[in-house]
Amino acid sequence: MDSGNRRRLSLALYALCLVALAGAVYLISQSVKTAGATGILRVSSPDKKSSISVSRNDSTAKFIGVGNAKVRLAPGSYLVGASDNGRQVYGTVIIKKQMAVNLNLNPANAVVFPTVEAVNFSGFDSLISNGLTSAQVNIIKSGFFRYKPTEKTVAIDTSSVVPGPHNPDVDIGFSLQFNLSLDSKTLKAVVSYSDLTSARLQLFDQQGSAVFDSSK
């Protein structure tokens, strides 16, 4: 290599070093600026396959990690979500400058909106055996759901189902009485009806006090 080429190579290397130095200084100054203007969000989940995302009211949402995530965000309120197997759980966080926020989200703890279809009803066939129609039984099930939407099980003590008092000269309607357990609670129920498509459910606690009336 002649001296001219060597000189050019040296200059190129010096220039490259200066550019790298300037780049490093810029990177560091930008990092300092970002660190001062943002806060840290740490999200963890016992479900290591859960997909974690973040959004805010007037912005799009972004995927930020699987199982756990650590990101910097501008100050503000954010909605953080963790999803796995179709289950989603959310948490809200407020990010402040130079502060760290930790959040633990487990999709297994996702709150499923309660529905009457999700309740485990047992012993309700005995009501049909005692004269109620399927439509009336569905009305009764809805009544139990209205009484306690978060209920998991309603079990009728089928041996306790008895017709209520009925005087054909005076009463136009009929009734059934029975005991049941609603989750861990024991209640007494009275179902009144006068046709095939409607029914009234009344619930009483063990002391006999009325706790629910579907007609109200």
Next chain:
Amino acid sequence: MRSNKYIYSLVFLLLVVAGGLVAQYLILGGAREVKLPPAASLMGSVAQSLYSGNGRTKLLTPGKDFNLKNTHYFNDSAWAVTTVTPTKQQFNQAVVVLEKKDSAYQAVLGPGSAFSSSVLVSLPTDVASYLNSLGVTYGLGQ
């Protein structure tokens, strides 16, 4: 001597680049910055509700993948009901019910095209009436 000079320069170059990256990592605490592009209200929350996880690492993009229509707010904007329409045929049109919790809206029901009417018991009356009027409820009734 000259070749040593080149080696020193290259080592210096590498040190500067590596030093810059290490300094950045240390200053930012090992957390990358995430910027969320602006979008119309509820778009982000709905995008999250449309996300099932299962290994996908990209959420649907508002405007590009889906739009919102017929957005109604209830109870001083504490609740919102909106209809998600796909821009292509990625999914069916769906209704989402969102509740404002700690100043952020989050999906509490849906996205879905039909809901058990028993869920209406757990919703404010106005929201329940609106869902009934949309004809998206079925089942045993309230």
